[in-house]
Amino acid sequence: MQRLCYGAVRLSMSGPRKLTPREAWHRYLNSRRTELTEETASTYHYRLKLFTEWCEDNGIETVAELDGWLLDQYESFRAGQNIASTTIHNEMETLKSFVEYLERIEAVDDDLGERVNVPDIPRGERSRETKLSADRAIPLIQNYRNDDTLSGTRSHALLETAWHTGARLGGLRSLDLRDFDREERTLEFVHRPETDTPLKNKNNGERIVGISEQVSKTIVEYIQSDRWDKHDENGRQPLFTSMQGRPSSNTVRIWMYMATFPCLHEECPHGYEKAACEFRCHSKSSQCPSSRAPHHVRTGSITWHRDRGVPKEVTENRVNASQDVIDEYYDKASRQERMEQRRRPHLHKLDIE
Template sequence: MSRDLSPREARDRFLSRRKQENTEKTVRSYENRLTRFVQWAEDEGIESMSELTGWDLDEYRADREAADIAPTTLKGQLMTLKQLLDYCASIDVVDNDLPGKVNIPSLSKAEESSDVMLKPEDANALLSYFRNSNTLFGTPRHAFLEVAWHVGARMGGIRALDLRDFNPDRQTLEFRHRPPTLLKNKEDGERVVGISEPVVKALRTYIARERFDKRDEEGREPLFCGRQGRPSDTTFRAWSYMSTFPCHVTQCPHGNRRETCDYARRNHASKCPSSRSPHAIRTGSITWQLLQGLAIETVAGRVNARPETIRRHYYRASEWEEFEELRAEETLKLDIGDFDE
């Protein structure tokens, strides 16, 4: 081996390469996972990546298991560690056989799937509430929820939308990979998605009444736009949590009064046990679209995911009838207002 790196140096070098190929969110995820490993290695006195052995890797897994983390979290951390070691092997920092010594656990479908999601019946109630509200119809949180639910897109994809990507006459949203706003899977994640008339109406109202006429640093006009231009991920998360408060449509399940509840404040919205993140909305949306009878391939195209991923996480043949292939134009009728409990 011609080079040597400390665990921290190896992590930083690996992340610098990932920045050229992955979204900012993905790189942050890599960094968070690998920082756990770096801290463990430094605590163990491991100064060089070349010192690592299969025993060390097994000890690290045991340390993470002792932390009582979720099975999916453990698997993600170990898979990322293997990617780091694959990279180190490619530049002759560790032996070629070391990455294969990372013992990545196999999970059941139940362990891989998240139970936390916005349920279809809750989405129906919430969107009905916003659609019938004189004060909240067309607000950023309402428009975001309409798009997040009816498309099932990732938060980064919604953030990347420009004003020109919305075609109200054709009832479509066009997702494009335009760095620095990135799509998962890059150009392969580009697609045109049909949306129903109520979603179009909500977006029209948002654009006319609420959207700030600003450009971002690249001179583009974001579809969702605030005073400073394209909103941050933090802003989108706040809209997500605030749009899914159960107290919009029912009595607080936690015994709080909205007028005095700390969760009702923007900066504390994520702490409400019943509010939902963008990912939870996406999970619920995918499940709902499948239950509506859309083909797995159709849903996968809409949400920018592989059909096998959809099958693994959302499809249970014992519970659902075989899906029928639908024509693309039929997705224009897909709307929560037609939800039948």
């Protein structure tokens, strides 16, 4: 993966207030290069690109021209494009950070950042409800284990690893052979940005995660029978390999879509014939109504961890997320599920007899 290039940051001899929106955009992103992961920087790059192009289309030549009215006009412009409320919220949040940076370098009026409106959105709309539920994941995994043609395949090992660790896509992609300890039955997630496998939370994302004997057995079987013996361009040996070496993020995403096809263990719930189903090719695997991306597997895994009674602090460490984030974005148990699986078993503690 090649790092994004935000353009040369030239010195402005006439002062920061003469910076064009495009120059300021590049300068801001370069100033945050060391603190942002590549994925986050790419997201900020795109959001501010939209704002910069709007400024240019509306004849705004320097950032000093920005005021509360123009910022409000931009918000109205984006809201009028029929995009999700969460998208507008995130874009305006990034824009606010950008304007606060411009304040700091004295390129815009003081307190202009306070005039950027970040629209509030209902708590329930901040996260996606899509997940790989335990009701689907467990039969899938059991079928992989019991089917001699599927057991130990890359799809099997990838799904088992993702489900039992709750790892992010980047974490799965980052794993090397050396990160799997067969004897101790652990997987170690290491932040290695210099060789193209950063973790989302950088050094704070590093952790050793214990796995069960069955999951360890699956990984061993995969290594011995279905793993391509390849090195990546940095001389490392990825755990999950393609014919070329370490897979791209998009390739891992496609692998997970294909690993979660329901027709692997049952008749297609959507009425398609397996042999003729167009979703079974790589380019359309994401269009299967039941296939799931790594993020959906992570969401289902975290909910499963909580439903199985894994202590909160243990879940936090295994999946590398704070309890607040887990509660808001990942733990998708319904109210009925929470009552049945988490609370009802404790009712005996309240007996008066």
